[in-house]
Amino acid sequence: MAAVLPPKSTGTYTFASQPRAVQQRKKYRDPLAPQQQQQPQAPQYGNIMYDRRIVRGNTYAQHTLPAHAQPDPIEIQRTQENRRRAIARKRAKEQLRPRSPEPVEGRKHMDVQTELYLEELSDRVEEADVEIQTDAFLDRPPSPLFIPAKTGKDETTQILEGDLFHFDVEVKPILEVLVGKTVEQSLLEVMEEEELANLRSQQRAFEELRNAELVEQQRLEEQERRHREEKERRMKQQREVLRKEKETAEKIAARAFAQSYLADLVPTVFGTLSDNGYFYDPVERDIEQGFMPWLMESVTEQLKKSELGRLVLDGLLREVAKTRRELFDKLDVAKTPDPTVATSLTKESSTVEKKEMPQISIEQQGAPATTTEGEEGDKGDQEPEAETEEQADEEGGGDE
């Protein structure tokens, strides 16, 4: 099938049409027919032997498509070149043709008829004259007007002069009435409209004045309102200013009072504070807080030691006295007592005391140099003296 197809088409060709009765040939030529015939009627059945779509004859010799269905590239190029050349030729021809000048801006060329009497060119069919001789064909004669057959009898009558009215004369009064009525009516309407128009124009003039005056009144009202508001605002402002001034004066008075009140506050405060001991010398405070307690503690310790020494001495003395007494008693028992012994005894005791002193001074090694220096000198003295001196030392320390 593909072999018989034209190379351009891709599908198979199919054709179908409704079956239709053969048209009867008309007996007469219809006078209206030529117009109808121009319009394309139902497609006529043609002879298929002349149908271009139908392949006739032997198909063997015809050009067949190659198996790969790909057209030859050279062939394509040639056809394209041919087409291009044809287009170029056409364009060249068109350009060569003389043309009318370009249309003015905003217009365009139109085809117009230049004949004196214009006629409608409804369609342009290419025509070719072909002559043929046929039998003479008679035109159908037009149908004659139908006139019914006359019935009844003919009658005649005589019209005399004056029987018929004279139109021009008789119509006059009627016409006058008609025209008169119409004019009267139209006059009424025109007058009515005129009156309305007059009223309107008067109204308009009045409105112009009224509007202007109304606006003037409103403007003045508005002005008055603004002025009143401004006045109120000003008054309010003034009142505010006064209030502020008063407030400021009060503030200044209060400030002055406060200043005078507070003038001697600072010295008092300092006095009170220093009285209460908020301001102190750090060295003094350190001596008071740290050194003096330590000193007192050391002194107490020292005193305790000397007391202990004294106690021991007392014990020794008592022991010595006791033994001496016993000895003395034993002696007394032998002979009467001698008073010189007693005195020598006292002397002995004092020497004993003196002998023991260095021992004590050796024991006092831990004390600070400053204090021991003063005390060492005193150590050589008798006990009661040392005691009093130490007490005086204590008091002197407090004075420091």
Place this chain on the structure above:
Amino acid sequence: MALTVISAKYPPHIDPTKTPLAYGSRALPRLKRELNDSTLLVRQRAVMALCDHLHDPEHIAEAFRVDMEPSEDDIGIAASLKKLLSDPDITVRQKSTECLFIIAGHAIGRSAFLDHGIIPVISKLFDDKEDIARKNSHMAIEMLSETPQGAEGIVTAELVPILVRKLKEEVDEIKELILDTLHFCLRVDTDKALKSGAMEVFTELLQHSSPVIRAKAARDIMDLSVILEGKDKAVEVEAIPALISLLKDESPDVRANAAGALMTITITTRGKYTAIKSDGIQPLVDLVDDPTSEVRAYVLKVLTCLSEAPEGRQILLNHVDKIKQRTKDSIPAVARAAEIAVKVIEWKP
């Protein structure tokens, strides 16, 4: 008067000249009887004949005199027309509304309108699907609204919100009528219109292509902003820039009404500053020498209002000579306005 947009299309078989009009004083009683006829053709003819007949003020007076002495079997002409307003036939409706329009042009007609309560009935025709019936009914209402009593009647009939709504959707020819009606109604009461968003609608209409509608919308803004809320609303919906652009319009009416609207809005301080900020002074100064006296008077008033603001005064001090020339104007109102303007501009604290 008759535009091409809305035209009366009468049925072709009616010839009003064929209606036999009774002679003299019998004409109206007979028409009245025929108005209540059950045959459509008779009603149509009667109403058309009545329409032509009523153009004479004497006949209107006579018609209501007939009403004054009602016979027991039938009702008056105003009441018959009221009944015909709800007639199914369009010709009857349209012609009866036209009759009412003619009647409303006269004082006795308007009082009859209010007496018979025709306003609510005629307002139902605002929704009629025939343009001509709607137009005639709006014309009648507009004519009625021209007097304070009529406008009050319309306001009490709660027609203002309806009219504002109609203003958005009607055809242009009817819009003009509605704007006129609202103009008169706003004299009586502005609250209802403000609440129903009339200011927004008017501001929108300022951009309309028809100069008549632009002028009337500007005039209605002027009416609406007479009260303080209206002025504030106008500033809110940004009517001022639109009005200032209308000052350059070709139509003198538009210019005059735009200047008038600005004049009422710029009373408030907010309005003044908005107008100054939208560069309104220069176009206004250009209009001081306008050929229309109304424009001149209004523009001078606007300038007076604007010069109360210090910024406005500063600019206007440069133009004070131009305004001074206007004090010799041939129209006394303009001359006085110019004098006041000069006084306010040159005022020093």
